[in-house]
Amino acid sequence: MISTVLTETKDKMAKAVESAKEDFATVRTGRANPQLFQKIMVNYYGTATPLEQLASLHNQDARTLLITPYDKSALRDIEQGIRDTPNLGANVGNDGIVIRASLPELTQDRRRDYVKIVRAKGEEAKVVVRNVRRKAKDELDALKSEVGDDEVARAEKELEAVTKNHVDAIDDALKRKEAELLEI
Structure with missing residues (x-):
């Protein structure tokens, strides 16, 4: 029973990481990256649909992304969805066949703003990991009468180690993203 709780907890924490x-990949750096547009939702026939389901995304150059809709009638909707996305700042234009999204050069202030956004996303992920830990600890406490205090105490130590590893993984990813953002 304890091993089941720990296994499920590890899986949930790994998913949080x-x-x-x-989430970090959706925050832009100096280059255009299709992952930046991954979470953009487009109003397609009255339904919010992820952009990646409506179009193919390709880098044209370092700061321009080429978006080719699968359905040409969705061109205007996709263009509007990109324009309405906050924190992207893309200049969008279409030629009737494809959409070109040009990302402006990042200023130092904008880079700092992105670092703040990434830190907030990192903190949210750590909160998720801690919530998973709290739930697992409650489940372990419920098992005390069945398996004994010593087994639960050992499992709680392992739970703390697993939690620390996952929080450290989030911190490492956060440091890499911050360095990438501040790199000129």
Whole structure:
């Protein structure tokens, strides 16, 4: 029973770390990256649809992304969805076939703003990991009468070690992203 709780906890914490890394990838650096547009939602026939389901994304050059819709009638909706996305700052234009999203050069102030955004996302991920730990600790406490205090105490030590490893993984990813953002 204890091993089940710990295994489920490790899986949930690993998913939180992966989610944090994906969130970090959506914050732009100096280069255009299709992952920046991954979480953009487009109003497609009245339904919020992820951009990646409506179009293919390719780098044209370092600061320009080429967006080719699968359905040409969605061109204007996709363009509007990109324009409405906060913290992106992309200049968007279309030629009737493809959309070109040009990302302006980042200023030092903008880079600092992005670092703040990334730190907030990192803190949210750490909160998720801590919530998973708290839930697992409650489950372990409920097992005390069945397996004994010593087994639960050992499991709690392992739980703390697992939590620390996952929080450290988030911190490492955060440091890498901050360095990437501040790099000129």
